[in-house]
Amino acid sequence: MDSPSRSSVIVIGAGVSGISAAKVLAEKGIEDLLILEASDRIGGRIRKENFGGVSVELGAGWIAGVGGKESNPVWDLAAKSSLRTCFSDYSNARYNIYDRSGKIFPSGIAADSYKRAVESAIQQLRIQEANPCSRDLYKVSEPPSAPKTPIELAIDFILHDFEMAEVEPISTYVDFGEREFLVADERGYEHLLYKMAEDFLFTSGGKILDSRLKLNKVVRELQHSRNGVTVITEDGSVYDADYVVLSVSIGVLQSDLISFNPSLPRWKTEAIQQCDVMVYTKIFLKFPYKFWPCGPGKEFFIYAHERRGYYTFWQHMENAYPGSNILVVTLTNGESKRVEAQPDGETLKEAMEVLRNMFGPDIPDATDILVPRWYNNRFQRGSYSNYPIITNDQDFHDIKTPVGRIFFTGEHTSERFSGYVHGGYLAGIGTGKALLEEMEKDKERKSESQTFLLEPLLALTEALRDSFDWSAVAAEVAAAAAIGAGSAAMVLLIQIAVLRIVAQILFLCFIKQLCFHIPNP
Numbered sequence: 001m002d003s004p005s006r007s008s009v010i011v012i013g014a015g016v017s018g019i020s021a022a023k024v025l026a027e028k029g030i031e032d033l034l035i036l037e038a039s040d041r042i043g044g045r046i047r048k049e050n051f052g053g054v055s056v057e058l059g060a061g062w063i064a065g066v067g068g069k070e071s072n073p074v075w076d077l078a079a080k081s082s083l084r085t086c087f088s089d090y091s092n093a094r095y096n097i098y099d100r101s102g103k104i105f106p107s108g109i110a111a112d113s114y115k116r117a118v119e120s121a122i123q124q125l126r127i128q129e130a131n132p133c134s135r136d137l138y139k140v141s142e143p144p145s146a147p148k149t150p151i152e153l154a155i156d157f158i159l160h161d162f163e164m165a166e167v168e169p170i171s172t173y174v175d176f177g178e179r180e181f182l183v184a185d186e187r188g189y190e191h192l193l194y195k196m197a198e199d200f201l202f203t204s205g206g207k208i209l210d211s212r213l214k215l216n217k218v219v220r221e222l223q224h225s226r227n228g229v230t231v232i233t234e235d236g237s238v239y240d241a242d243y244v245v246l247s248v249s250i251g252v253l254q255s256d257l258i259s260f261n262p263s264l265p266r267w268k269t270e271a272i273q274q275c276d277v278m279v280y281t282k283i284f285l286k287f288p289y290k291f292w293p294c295g296p297g298k299e300f301f302i303y304a305h306e307r308r309g310y311y312t313f314w315q316h317m318e319n320a321y322p323g324s325n326i327l328v329v330t331l332t333n334g335e336s337k338r339v340e341a342q343p344d345g346e347t348l349k350e351a352m353e354v355l356r357n358m359f360g361p362d363i364p365d366a367t368d369i370l371v372p373r374w375y376n377n378r379f380q381r382g383s384y385s386n387y388p389i390i391t392n393d394q395d396f397h398d399i400k401t402p403v404g405r406i407f408f409t410g411e412h413t414s415e416r417f418s419g420y421v422h423g424g425y426l427a428g429i430g431t432g433k434a435l436l437e438e439m440e441k442d443k444e445r446k447s448e449s450q451t452f453l454l455e456p457l458l459a460l461t462e463a464l465r466d467s468f469d470w471s472a473v474a475a476e477v478a479a480a481a482a483i484g485a486g487s488a489a490m491v492l493l494i495q496i497a498v499l500r501i502v503a504q505i506l507f508l509c510f511i512k513q514l515c516f517h518i519p520n521p
């Protein structure tokens with residue numbers, strides 16, 4: 001447990017948005033800045049792990065949105081940090097759709113089904129654009145019309161759960177581009193965060209600056225008032241700050257991990273509850289050798305099953321790490337939650353059965369499996385925010401609007417890029433700047449109100465002091481003495497005189513106090 005301390009700003013969460021907000025503040029000279037992170041590492045949903053001899057990305061893996069008119073800032077950071085990436089195009093997956101007997105659907109059938117599914121999704125979008133009140137009509141994993149055949153189900157899953165560009169309302173997005181690059185670097189995607197933070201969170205020897213970043217600090221309560229915020233962590237530590245930047249995920253905001261005292265206003269809690277949370281799970285399987293096709297256009301393949309999203313989307317890691325013999329299968333939402341709740345051995349059995357359906361009974365067993373659990377992680381509660389495709393501007397506005405001295409950031413507060421690393425990065429920068437402006441305004445308000453009110457109040461104090469008639473009090477006391485010692489009248493007069501002096505002193509003290517504690521207007 002730490003002893004109480006006070007900072008100008010406390011940032012809660014050391015994911016990409018928390019770090020980018022903190023960087024903006026640190027660069028503008030906010031020295032007493034503190035980051036509190038619940039887990040034992042920085043990165044949040046950017047997380048690498050060593051598996052099967054290479055670094056695999058359990059969370060974000062792609063730098064999405066490259067090659068357009070505007071430059072994606074995360075792509076720029078990656079270039080500056082010499083992060084190794086490889087081009088990755090999962091739209092090719094549509095030509096590698098396997099049925100349950102291991103046959104690949106002829107490309108004509110696949111292309112036709114795909115075209116029909118895209119057209120139907122776009123048609124739904126148009127209906128929704130014309131009738132924005134029906135926003136609940138169209139949500140991921142609630143396909144507008146229920147497709148019947150396994151191939152249609154598989155395509156529908158790919159289109160909606162992977163939000164492929166064809167069905168996104170592109171008009172609302174700044175064009176960072178449609179190309180995607182897979183991070184293939186042993187240092188992991190998180191290397192970008194270490195690079196971002198190296199100037200202000202680490203010593204020159206690479207050690208964490210304990211005065212700036214505290215790990216394993218699970219924030220449980222925020223007590224806030226117009227004068228500041230008190231942050232209380234699970235281990236009983238108490239930290240005071242003028243402002244807090246809260247960068248935890250939308251899933252955490254929807255959970256009861258952090259309580260607010262006083263409670264958040266209704267407009268805020270309603271906006272938070274409006275947003276869906278997507279669960280997206282990449283399961284990694286290590287094999288003794290390759291048995292899947294590996295040529296150009298074969299990085300991704302799809303399994304068409306009558307159960308939507310059942311081990312549908314597969315990728316091999318030969319492009320990123322040749323010779324690694326690793327396959328990745330992606331599950332989402334209901335299937336993710338189901339798999340998170342069962343032992344990994346069960347998941348391995350299911351995945352092997354699917355692979356044997358596609359590639360025959362003689363393929364080798366996987367030698368290792370890695371199943372991330374984003375939904376059951378109480379510091380995440382899901383993978384990323386998933387706003388219904390047509391979302392009311394007011395919801396975005398309310399989700400990021402500060403409540404008193406608590407500022408909200410995170411990928412879910414990014415209107416144009418929610419769900420993405422660059423969304424989190426840009427949201428953090430935006431929140432850092434907004435907070436700096438607020439701090440500046442606060443300073444101006446304080447000095448204005450002080451010069452505005454302080455001077456007249458001080459003048460009033462002086463005038464009262466000067467106008468106090470000491471000689472009249474002395475005369476009253478002398479007159480009382482003349483009337484005669486011991487008389488009741490004299491005692492009364494002396495009491496009145498003393499009371500007047502005490503009242504005057506108290507009044508002067510009160511005015512002085514008032515001058516120095518003028519609250520913010």
Ligand SMILES: Cc1cc2nc3c(=O)[nH]c(=O)nc-3n(C[C@H](O)[C@H](O)[C@H](O)COP(=O)(O)OP(=O)(O)OC[C@H]3O[C@@H](n4cnc5c(N)ncnc54)[C@H](O)[C@@H]3O)c2cc1C
Nearest residue numbers: 013015016017038044045060061062219383410411421424
């Ligand atoms: C499986 C998966 C795949 C993804 N794929 C991609 C992709 O390919 N490309 C892409 O651009 N994006 C992808 N994303 C999304 C991307 O990872 C996120 O949008 C982004 O990393 C979110 O950053 P953030 O700072 O908003 O939140 P986070 O990274 O979640 O940071 C919040 C931090 O707050 C901490 N925290 C939570 N509660 C508390 C508490 N009570 N007290 C203190 N600290 C707390 C958490 O531990 C965490 O470190 C993926 C995400 C997942 C999970």
